Amino acid sequence: MSDRATAKLPVPGFFERQKVGQIWRVPYQQRASEAKQWAKKYQIQSANRDKNKVGLLLIDVQNTFCIPDFELFVNGAVEDNIRLCEFIYRNLNWISEIIPTLDTHKTLAIFHPIFWSNGAGENPEPNTIISLEDVKNGKWQVNPEIAFHLKGWNYDRLQNYALFYVEKLAKDGKYPLTVWPYHSMLGGIGHALVSAVEEAIFFHNIARNAPIQFEIKGDNPLTENYSVLRSEILTDRKGNKIGSKNINLIEKLLNFDAIIIAGQAKSHCVAWTIADLLTEIKIKEPKLTEKIYLLADCTSPVVVPGVIDFTLEADRAYENFARSGMNLVKSTESIATWLNICE
Numbered sequence: 001m002s003d004r005a006t007a008k009l010p011v012p013g014f015f016e017r018q019k020v021g022q023i024w025r026v027p028y029q030q031r032a033s034e035a036k037q038w039a040k041k042y043q044i045q046s047a048n049r050d051k052n053k054v055g056l057l058l059i060d061v062q063n064t065f066c067i068p069d070f071e072l073f074v075n076g077a078v079e080d081n082i083r084l085c086e087f088i089y090r091n092l093n094w095i096s097e098i099i100p101t102l103d104t105h106k107t108l109a110i111f112h113p114i115f116w117s118n119g120a121g122e123n124p125e126p127n128t129i130i131s132l133e134d135v136k137n138g139k140w141q142v143n144p145e146i147a148f149h150l151k152g153w154n155y156d157r158l159q160n161y162a163l164f165y166v167e168k169l170a171k172d173g174k175y176p177l178t179v180w181p182y183h184s185m186l187g188g189i190g191h192a193l194v195s196a197v198e199e200a201i202f203f204h205n206i207a208r209n210a211p212i213q214f215e216i217k218g219d220n221p222l223t224e225n226y227s228v229l230r231s232e233i234l235t236d237r238k239g240n241k242i243g244s245k246n247i248n249l250i251e252k253l254l255n256f257d258a259i260i261i262a263g264q265a266k267s268h269c270v271a272w273t274i275a276d277l278l279t280e281i282k283i284k285e286p287k288l289t290e291k292i293y294l295l296a297d298c299t300s301p302v303v304v305p306g307v308i309d310f311t312l313e314a315d316r317a318y319e320n321f322a323r324s325g326m327n328l329v330k331s332t333e334s335i336a337t338w339l340n341i342c343e
Helices: 028-041 077-090 131-136 155-171 196-210 246-256 266-284 288-293 311-324 337-341
Strands: 056-061 099-105 126-131 177-179 214-215 258-263 292-295 327-329
Touching: 028 196, 056 246, 077 196, 077 258, 077 292, 099 196, 099 246, 099 266, 126 155, 131 155, 155 177, 214 288, 258 266, 258 337, 266 288, 266 292, 266 311, 288 292, 288 311, 292 311, 311 327
Parallel strands: 056 099, 056 258, 099 214, 258 292, 292 327
Antiparallel strands: 126 177
């Protein structure tokens, strides 16, 4: 291997582990100047010169999931992000492009409390599970006050769709519909990337003259969108289009020489994105799984003590990904070591 392949870059002195669980303003101009100096000092080349194109897909590393006391804080996310930031800095010269996904919601959505109501006109509490039986027997029905606000829908059509939706989830073996707390609200502070991760991404962009491609998901009010690659429901009972598959991103990911995946939460948006990618790989070329690297120590499952715990489901999913040929790796390891790169 060349010196570049074996060298392990240091973490810049401005990075403060104790601030990863906090929100603050990234000093862009200062970091841009430091990134240019860093690239010169360590002879970091522009990403367009990489012989091995390495993509880093970051799933929903947003305040809403990663900052304590926020709406859907994932226990372990702060520590995950400390390791993630250090991984980005230490492997700055190997990561060609970083692709962050942004869970993006508005108030009226099938997974938010206001969408549903009971006979007393009450909305469900956050973390309520709505089953097929709940909709069939009328325990939970579409809130009649919101149908008017969804273009092209009336109450009867929306109620029939809601029944189909929970039925389809059960038939496809997916998680039952969870009514989540209002989270990742477009325009809100919870929607933003974690400050420390944003800083690391920005530093990478400048040091490597690299692009950044934000991927928005979850802004369709009629379907969940755990995976960035496709929404949970693509059509209604009659075949009318509801959601979509992210064909462009699928093709982009599979064109990398290596794809690294991390983020939150392991049991939901991360696992389902990987599962959808695996489905596409099986169709195209099963051996492509070998170029997928899962940062196992930079993701954690959804656990709400006394309510829900998806640890087992997350672990089983990752075991399945490993059996398929994907690589479970740690952030303390070097990308060059995984890929056995010689230049």
